[in-house]
Amino acid sequence: MIRPEVDLSVTLGRIAMKNPIATASGCSGYGEELARFYDLSVLGAIVTKSITLEPREGHPPPRLTETRAGMLNAIGLANVGLDAFLAEKLPALAAYRVPVIVNVAGSTRDEYVAVCAALDAAPGVAGIELNVSCPNVKEGGMEFGVEPGPLAGLVEAVRAKVSRATLLVKLSPNVTDIAVTARAAVDAGADALSLINTLRGMAINPWTGRPALTNVTGGLSGPAIKPVALYMVRRVWEQVAGPAGVPILGLGGIQFPEDVIEFIRAGATAVSVGTANFVDPETGPRLVEGLRDGLARLGCGGVRELVGAIEK
Numbered sequence: 001m002i003r004p005e006v007d008l009s010v011t012l013g014r015i016a017m018k019n020p021i022a023t024a025s026g027c028s029g030y031g032e033e034l035a036r037f038y039d040l041s042v043l044g045a046i047v048t049k050s051i052t053l054e055p056r057e058g059h060p061p062p063r064l065t066e067t068r069a070g071m072l073n074a075i076g077l078a079n080v081g082l083d084a085f086l087a088e089k090l091p092a093l094a095a096y097r098v099p100v101i102v103n104v105a106g107s108t109r110d111e112y113v114a115v116c117a118a119l120d121a122a123p124g125v126a127g128i129e130l131n132v133s134c135p136n137v138k139e140g141g142m143e144f145g146v147e148p149g150p151l152a153g154l155v156e157a158v159r160a161k162v163s164r165a166t167l168l169v170k171l172s173p174n175v176t177d178i179a180v181t182a183r184a185a186v187d188a189g190a191d192a193l194s195l196i197n198t199l200r201g202m203a204i205n206p207w208t209g210r211p212a213l214t215n216v217t218g219g220l221s222g223p224a225i226k227p228v229a230l231y232m233v234r235r236v237w238e239q240v241a242g243p244a245g246v247p248i249l250g251l252g253g254i255q256f257p258e259d260v261i262e263f264i265r266a267g268a269t270a271v272s273v274g275t276a277n278f279v280d281p282e283t284g285p286r287l288v289e290g291l292r293d294g295l296a297r298l299g300c301g302g303v304r305e306l307v308g309a310i311e312k
């Protein structure tokens with residue numbers, strides 16, 4: 001069968017992606033783990049593990065546990081820190097010939113600003129994704145991402161220092177209405193929105209009474225959260241991102257090409273894939289090819305035609 005030409009390319013802010021499939025933060029380190037399985041240049045982009053100003057050990061194990069149709073993690077932002085990332089990890093990432101989006105975390109506004117400013121100045125960083133699901137130690141431990149005020153303050157401060165890289169804000173689903181935080185991020189200058197991060201959850205061994213994670217609570221990811229993520233992408237696209245012309249990087253439970261098509265129809269321009277890589281490390285290339293077939297089957301010439309397209 002001759003396959004009709006399908007244009008998989010998309011643009012996320014100023015990032016030109018050859019297809020809409022990216023990795024998700026925290027699920028493939030700094031690229032090297034997946035590079036053992038396939039050529040990463042087949043992906044649309046790589047999103048790194050969260051980088052903080054100083055190196056972090058993270059929480060003691062167990063910090064991952066499987067759940068029905070998903071998993072819980074409380075890694076605690078283990079990472080090499082900004083200096084080692086710039087000196088060692090970023091040059092290695094550049095060799096993969098794929099846009100690099102660096103995820104950034106911090107516990108104060110100043111920490112985020114310092115890391116983002118350094119990354120904006122570093123060649124090879126196409127995008128900066130703010131992980132706002134971190135406790136704000138200066139303002140009482142509440143996550144930056146759950147209140148529109150602190151979130152807008154953070155995004156404005158970072159925006160002032162990020163002029164070259166595309167600035168993505170990764171929204172937390174642990175809110176009453178995600179459109180409220182989405183609007184705060186867009187009004188404060190986000191170029192794109194990523195959603196969703198993990199949903200807070202926990203698991204307990206019924207016989208010992210011990211929580212499965214040393215941190216007690218963790219973030220739920222994987223297929224279990226897909227319907228929630230899809231709804232949130234749709235809500236943000238309708239209420240904020242669509243009207244403002246701000247692209248969405250959708251994620252949460254994506255495992256099959258059909259999931260990617262659902263996210264694009266909900267309003268995502270591109271998607272990130274996390275937990276599915278633990279089941280099949282070659283999920284990325286499989287999704288690229290499956291998406292190509294799916295669009296051809298739909299008689300759709302390109303991804304862009306399908307963004308937001310649902311029938312009512």
Ligand SMILES: Cc1cc2nc3c(=O)[nH]c(=O)nc-3n(C[C@H](O)[C@H](O)[C@H](O)COP(=O)(O)O)c2cc1C
Nearest residue numbers: 024025026050073131196197221222252253274275
């Ligand atoms: C083991 C693990 C580590 C993660 N680490 C980060 C992180 O460092 N920063 C971040 O923004 N999100 C992190 N996430 C969240 C994912 O990027 C993603 O938002 C979430 O898992 C939902 O997507 P998925 O169902 O495809 O995994 C992590 C998720 C997992 C499972």
